[in-house]
Amino acid sequence: MKILAAYLLAVLGGNTYPSADDLKDILCSVGAEAGDDRIDFFLSQVKGKDITELIAGGREKLASVPAGGGGVAVAAPTSDAGGAAVPAAAAAAANKEEKVEEKEESDDDMGFSLFD
Template sequence: MKIVAAYLLLVLGGKTSPTAEDIKAVLASVGVDADEEKIELLLGSVKGKDITELIAAGREKLSSVPSGGGGAVAVSAAASGGAAAAPAAEQKEEKVVEKEESDDDMGFSLFD
């Protein structure tokens, strides 16, 4: 990711096709050692391609990846009837029963 980030910074800075030396210079400026093989792999992968098209294709691929588990449930509950979901949440909060501290130490306390 460091190498990709350095590449993207160079592209945003105006270099249309950064070289391995450019990427190494960016990484060296923040004290990161550059892996020559990974740099060459990245440059080979993006050679002759437009970076905005690559980002758009990556965004499209990420949109199909499932992420999280509870977010979809909350969204669907809010969409189907958010007003009905709110009272149910309030009822759950009311059912919480607090334990007395003396129950935790079975009646023996250092400060009694």
């Protein structure tokens, strides 16, 4: 990622096709290091390609990647003391109540006051 970031910084700075030395200079200026073989491999992959076309192609590929947010997590059914199954919603509500109680405890002043 740091090689990509250095490449994008060089392009934004006006250098349409940065060299390996350009990328090394940018990386060294912030104290980062990258192997010569990784820089050479990256430059071989983007050689002669326009950055705007590469970004547009990447966006098209990312558009097909599922981003989640539509699925619902289902908890395994648990049982109460009588052995009957407790609905997942009730178990989730109990867990939520426990988390709320823990948060209230963490709001204490931990035995000392800032202004004592």
